[in-house]
Amino acid sequence: MSAVEDRRAALRETLIDAAERRVEADGLASIRARDLAKEAGCSVGAIYNIFDDLDALILAVNLRTFAKMGAEIRQAMAEAGDVPPAQRMIVMANAYLDYASAHPRRWRTLFDFQMSIESDVPEWYLKALGELFELIAAPLRELFPDAEPERIDMLMRGLFSSVHGIVLLGVESRISGVPRARLEEMIAFIITAASDATLH
Amino acid sequence: MSAVEDRRAALRETLIDAAERRVEADGLASIRARDLAKEAGCSVGAIYNIFDDLDALILAVNLRTFAKMGAEIRQAMAEAGDVPPAQRMIVMANAYLDYASAHPRRWRTLFDFQMSIESDVPEWYLKALGELFELIAAPLRELFPDAEPERIDMLMRGLFSSVHGIVLLGVESRISGVPRARLEEMIAFIITAASDATLH
Numbered sequence: 001m002s003a004v005e006d007r008r009a010a011l012r013e014t015l016i017d018a019a020e021r022r023v024e025a026d027g028l029a030s031i032r033a034r035d036l037a038k039e040a041g042c043s044v045g046a047i048y049n050i051f052d053d054l055d056a057l058i059l060a061v062n063l064r065t066f067a068k069m070g071a072e073i074r075q076a077m078a079e080a081g082d083v084p085p086a087q088r089m090i091v092m093a094n095a096y097l098d099y100a101s102a103h104p105r106r107w108r109t110l111f112d113f114q115m116s117i118e119s120d121v122p123e124w125y126l127k128a129l130g131e132l133f134e135l136i137a138a139p140l141r142e143l144f145p146d147a148e149p150e151r152i153d154m155l156m157r158g159l160f161s162s163v164h165g166i167v168l169l170g171v172e173s174r175i176s177g178v179p180r181a182r183l184e185e186m187i188a189f190i191i192t193a194a195s196d197a198t199l200h
Numbered sequence: 201m202s203a204v205e206d207r208r209a210a211l212r213e214t215l216i217d218a219a220e221r222r223v224e225a226d227g228l229a230s231i232r233a234r235d236l237a238k239e240a241g242c243s244v245g246a247i248y249n250i251f252d253d254l255d256a257l258i259l260a261v262n263l264r265t266f267a268k269m270g271a272e273i274r275q276a277m278a279e280a281g282d283v284p285p286a287q288r289m290i291v292m293a294n295a296y297l298d299y300a301s302a303h304p305r306r307w308r309t310l311f312d313f314q315m316s317i318e319s320d321v322p323e324w325y326l327k328a329l330g331e332l333f334e335l336i337a338a339p340l341r342e343l344f345p346d347a348e349p350e351r352i353d354m355l356m357r358g359l360f361s362s363v364h365g366i367v368l369l370g371v372e373s374r375i376s377g378v379p380r381a382r383l384e385e386m387i388a389f390i391i392t393a394a395s396d397a398t399l400h
Contacts, residue, residue, distance in 0.1 A: 111374070121375055129375060157378045158366060158386035164376075165365020166358060174311070175321055175329060176364075178357045186358035193397035194390065 012050050014040045016060045020106075023061050027105035028112045031058060058113055059125055065106050066128045069099045073135060085139030086195035092135060093163045093187045100171045136160055143195050151199070162190050212250050214240045216260045220306075223261050227305035228312045231258060258313055259325055265306050266328040269299045273335060285339030286395035292335060293363045293387045300371045336360055343395050351399070362390050 018039040022030045031054055037044045051057045076095035077088060100107040136156045144152065166187055169177030178186045218239040222230045231254055237244045251257045276295035277288060300307040336356045344352065366387055369377030378386045 111369075126375065133376075154378060154382055154386060155389070157369075157376065158389060161366040161369045161377055161386075162362035162390055163365070165363070165368065166361040168365065168368075169311075169357075169361045175326065176333075176357065177361055178354065182354055186354060186361075189355070189358060189397065190362055190390070190394065193393040196397065197389065197393035 008050065011040065011042055011046065015042075015047060015050065015057060016064070019057050020061050020064060023058075023109050024103060024106045028058065028109045055113070058109065059122065061106075062110055062113065063125065063128055065103075065110055066132060069096070069107075070132050070135075072099055073132070077135070085142040086192055088139045089136060089159070089191045089195070090188050093167075093191060094184055096163065097167050097171070097183055097187065100167050104171060133157075133160070144199055147199055155194070159191065159194050162194075163187055166190065208250060211240065211242055211246065215242075215247060215250065215257060216264070219257050220261050220264060223258075223309050224303060224306045228258065228309045255313070258309065259322065261306075262310050262313065263325065263328055265303075265310055266332060269296070269307075270332050270335075272299055273332070277335075285342040286392055288339045289336060289359070289391045289395070290388050293367075293391060294384055296363065297367050297371070297383055297387065300367050304371055333357075333360070344399055347399055355394070359391065359394050362394075363387055366390065 015036055018036050019031055022035070033044045033047055033054060036057075037047055040047075047054075047057070051060075073092050073095040076091050076098075080088065080091040083091070133156055136159065137152055140152050140155050140159070141147070144155070147155070166178055166183060168174075170180060170183040173180065215236055218236050219231055222235070233244045233247050233254060236257075237247055240247075247254075247257070251260075273292050273295040276291050276298075280288065280291040283291065333356055336359065337352050340352050340355050340359070341347070344355065347355070366378055366383060368374075370380060370383040373380065
C-alpha cells in the first residue's frame with residue numbers, strides 16, 4: 001500500500017472505532033458526521049471521501065457487531081459441548097439474549113437501521129448475516145432431516161424472529177413482554193416446542 | 201357539564217384526533233405540540249392544560265389503537281366461529297398481522313413509545329392491554345387446564361412476543377425476517393407447536 005492508502009485505511013478504522021463507541025453508548029441517533037470528524041481529527045468531507053454516506057459507516061459498525069455477537073454465540077456453543085440440536089439452539093438463543101442485554105443500543109442498531117430486503121444491502125453484509133443464520137440452520141437440519149432447504153430457511157427465520165421478539169420485549173422491560181427473570185424459560189419453551197413439532 | 205368543561209372535553213377529543221392522524225401518517229416522531237396546537241386551533245399552553253405532557257396524549261392515541269385493533273381481532277374471531285383453541289390463537293395472530301400491515305406507524309407507536317414496567321403506566325392503560333391479553337389467555341387455559349394462572353400469563357407473554365417478533369421483522373421486510381408471503385404459515389407453525397407442547 002502507498003502512504004496515501006495507508007492513511008486512508010487508518011482513518012477508516014478510526015472512524016469506525018468512533019462510530020462504534022457512539023453506537024454502544026448512545027445508539028444510532030448519536031451518529032453525526034460533524035461529531036465523528038471532530039473525534040477522528042478529520043474534516044467532514046474526509047468522511048465522505050471514505051464512506052458513500054453515514055449509512056455505509058453504520059453498516060461497518062453493524063458488521064463488527066455481527067462478528068462480536070457471533071463470537072460470543074460460538075463460545076457459548078463450545079462451552080456447552082456436544083448437546084442435542086434443540087439444546088444447542090437454546091444455548092445460542094441465551095447467548096443472543098445475553099449479548100442484547102449487555103449491549104442494548106449496539107444490538108438495537110442492527111434493527112433500528114432502516115434496511116429492508118427492498119434496499120440495496122451489500123453482499124458482504126448479507127454474507128455475515130448468513131453465517132450467523134447458518135448456526136441456527138444446522139441444528140434445524142438435524143431435527144428435520146427430510147425438510148427441503150427452503151423449508152429450513154423458513155423455520156430458521158420464524159424461530160429467530162420468535163426468539164428476537166421475546167428478547168426485544170424482555171430486554172426493554174416492555175409491559176407486554178416476558179419478565180426478565182423468566183426470559184430463558186420462555187425461550188427454551190418456544191425452541192423446544194418448535195423442535196418437537198411435526199412438519200406437514 | 202359546564203360550558204367550560206364541554207369546551208375542554210371537545211378540545212381534548214380534537215387534540216387526540218389530530219395526534220391520531222399524525223401517528224397514522226407519520227408515526228410517533230411527528231407529534232409536536234406546536235403543530236398540534238395549530239391544527240386544533242388552540243395555544244400550546246392549552247394542550248398542557250389538558251394533558252400533563254405529550255406522552256399522556258400519545259397514551260390516549262395508543263388507547264384508541266388498542267380499541268381498534270381489539271375490535272378487528274374480535275371480529276376475526278367471530279367470523280371464524282367455534283374453532284379449537286390453537287386455531288383461535290392463529291386467527292387472532294393473523295388479525296394482529298393484518299392490523300400491523302395496514303397501520304404500520306400506528307402499530308409501531310404502541311412499542312416505539314418508551315414505556316416499560318419501570319415507568320409509571322396508568323391503570324387504565326394496563327387495563328386495556330390486559331383485555332387484549334385475556335383474548336390470548338383464554339385459549340391457553342383451555343389448552344393447559346392444569347397450568348397455574350401465573351404460568352398461563354408467562355405462556356401468553358412468550359407466545360405474544362414470538363408472534364410479535366415474526367410480525368415485526370416480517371411487516372418491515374427485514375433481511376432477517378420471514379418473507380411476507382410466508383408469515384401466516386410461520387405464525388401458524390409457532391402457535392401450533394406451542395399449543396402441542398407438554399408443560400413441565
